[in-house]
Amino acid sequence: MILKKRRSRNLFLRILIMAFLGAWMSMVCFTLPVANVYAAHRKTPSFTLPAYETIKLKNGMTVYLMEHHSVPLIYISAVFPTGALRDGGKPGLAYLTAEALFSGTKSYSKRQIEEKLEFLGANYYAYADLDTAGISMSFINTDQDQVFPILKEVIQNAAFGPLEFEKRKKRLLLELVQAKEQPSLVLGSYFKKFIFGKHGYGNPIYGTRAAVKKIRSTEAKAFYNAHYRPEGSALVIVGDFQIGPMKEKVLESFAGWRGKENSPLPQEQTPLPVFAKSRVLLVNKSDATETQFAFGGLGIPRNHHDYVAVQVVNAILGGRFTSWLNDALRVDAGLTYRASSYFDTFKTSGTFAISSFTRTESTAAALDLAHDVLYRLHIQGVDEETLSAAKKYLIGQFPPLYETPGSLASLLAAMFVYDFDASFVNNFQKNVEDVTVEKARGVIAEHFPKGNLQFVLIGKAVAIRDQVKKYGELSEKDIKSDGF
Numbered sequence: 001m002i003l004k005k006r007r008s009r010n011l012f013l014r015i016l017i018m019a020f021l022g023a024w025m026s027m028v029c030f031t032l033p034v035a036n037v038y039a040a041h042r043k044t045p046s047f048t049l050p051a052y053e054t055i056k057l058k059n060g061m062t063v064y065l066m067e068h069h070s071v072p073l074i075y076i077s078a079v080f081p082t083g084a085l086r087d088g089g090k091p092g093l094a095y096l097t098a099e100a101l102f103s104g105t106k107s108y109s110k111r112q113i114e115e116k117l118e119f120l121g122a123n124y125y126a127y128a129d130l131d132t133a134g135i136s137m138s139f140i141n142t143d144q145d146q147v148f149p150i151l152k153e154v155i156q157n158a159a160f161g162p163l164e165f166e167k168r169k170k171r172l173l174l175e176l177v178q179a180k181e182q183p184s185l186v187l188g189s190y191f192k193k194f195i196f197g198k199h200g201y202g203n204p205i206y207g208t209r210a211a212v213k214k215i216r217s218t219e220a221k222a223f224y225n226a227h228y229r230p231e232g233s234a235l236v237i238v239g240d241f242q243i244g245p246m247k248e249k250v251l252e253s254f255a256g257w258r259g260k261e262n263s264p265l266p267q268e269q270t271p272l273p274v275f276a277k278s279r280v281l282l283v284n285k286s287d288a289t290e291t292q293f294a295f296g297g298l299g300i301p302r303n304h305h306d307y308v309a310v311q312v313v314n315a316i317l318g319g320r321f322t323s324w325l326n327d328a329l330r331v332d333a334g335l336t337y338r339a340s341s342y343f344d345t346f347k348t349s350g351t352f353a354i355s356s357f358t359r360t361e362s363t364a365a366a367l368d369l370a371h372d373v374l375y376r377l378h379i380q381g382v383d384e385e386t387l388s389a390a391k392k393y394l395i396g397q398f399p400p401l402y403e404t405p406g407s408l409a410s411l412l413a414a415m416f417v418y419d420f421d422a423s424f425v426n427n428f429q430k431n432v433e434d435v436t437v438e439k440a441r442g443v444i445a446e447h448f449p450k451g452n453l454q455f456v457l458i459g460k461a462v463a464i465r466d467q468v469k470k471y472g473e474l475s476e477k478d479i480k481s482d483g484f
Contacts, residue, residue: 079234097223097224293355
């Protein structure tokens with residue numbers, strides 16, 4: 001998180017940053033076709049995951065240690081199996097719990113933590129997503145002895161003082177209102193809720209105003225005691241250090257850690273949805289001049305054996321700037337500035353979506369054209385030339401994703417959480433190259449939804465209602481209403 005010298009506590013700003021980075025990446029993609037022409041005339045070197053050591057502590061915690069001496073920094077990622085999936089009837093609980101980790105511990109006040117880490121120039125933040133919560137830190141390698149005591153306290157002895165907790169909660173309530181002023185920032189939350197319904201993957205990570213108002217610091221403390229425990233958790237350390245001394249430091253700090261309660265709170269086992277018909281959720285924003293939309297269905301979990309093949313096909317459909325969707329909606333029809341498709345993958349499921357935005361009056365035209373492109377993928381499939389270009393694109397983009405110690409720390413954490421191994425990296429080029437036209441046809445049929453599509457639109461309902469009801473059973477919400 002190179003943008004954060006201090007932890008960003010503003011949800012609105014966080015989402016804006018992510019939206020900006022997405023737009024920036026789209027701009028960068030303008031140059032990729034030229035790069036790929038050059039890449040076609042040279043052999044792209046394969047990328048292998050650097051060596052690392054895995055340790056399983058007696059208390060159940062998994063530790064990954066990877067030496068990376070390119071810069072004198074150490075990157076740490078700690079992950080815990082306690083994301084919004086476990087919120088139950090209290091959306092936002094996992095997020096607020098994570099946000100409170102650096103707000104004081106048994107031995108350090110919030111001010112002491114901030115002053116010490118900022119004096120050292122350390123970057124640090126806590127987060128929660130659907131499957132997990134975690135902590136990320138980076139600091140100069142000579143500051144280990146000053147950083148590790150704080151890291152140990154934050155993980156094992158967070159205090160959850162009511163004063164700081166209530167301050168953060170009040171800011172979050174304002175951020176939830178601010179986010180709905182920009183439909184692009186909340187479209188994903190509406191889409192996941194519409195897809196997953198009562199399943200935990202439908203829980204909004206940042207909560208709802210009604211739920212957040214009721215959450216108390218004592219509830220966050222109980223959630224922390226139940227779920228922040230060594231078994232099922234991992235500590236990833238990548239950077240400029242020697243494994244031997246670092247192993248001793250880890251054992252000194254975490255070998256004696258024990259969970260605060262006998263067992264985690266039970267996780268709700270709601271079955272995944274099955275769609276028997278197409279549905280449309282129309283979210284009214286009465287002052288909107290454009291419509292944001294996403295449509296699709298269930299996708300795949302992150303460790304699915306077709307993950308790489310799906311990425312190859314999706315690069316053709318909407319996963320890069322020179323995709324079928326962007327060509328059709330942006331270049332040829334001029335209906336939008338961006339159209340894309342993506343697979344959002346979680347531990348046990350995922351979503352597939354085609355997403356874009358357009359002027360209110362062209363909503364139906366944009367949806368029809370996007371649907372036609374998806375239909376063409378199923379009926380026409382992909383030819384060898386198109387497939388080859390997509391494969392060169394992905395192979396060329398892959399090594400830079402894992403050049404830095406910070407990105408490698410994130411990768412090792414993801415491998416632990418989502419249960420995939422180093423073969424994803426080491427065999428990536430081969431797995432991409434092995435995708436044939438016939439394999440692509442099977443992946444399209446199995447993983448790219450064609451019927452019973454689920455549509456979510458945010459726009460001026462009175463102007464688009466009659467345009468969109470043809471796509472499926474229509475239901476409506478107002479964006480000012482609480483939740484998603």
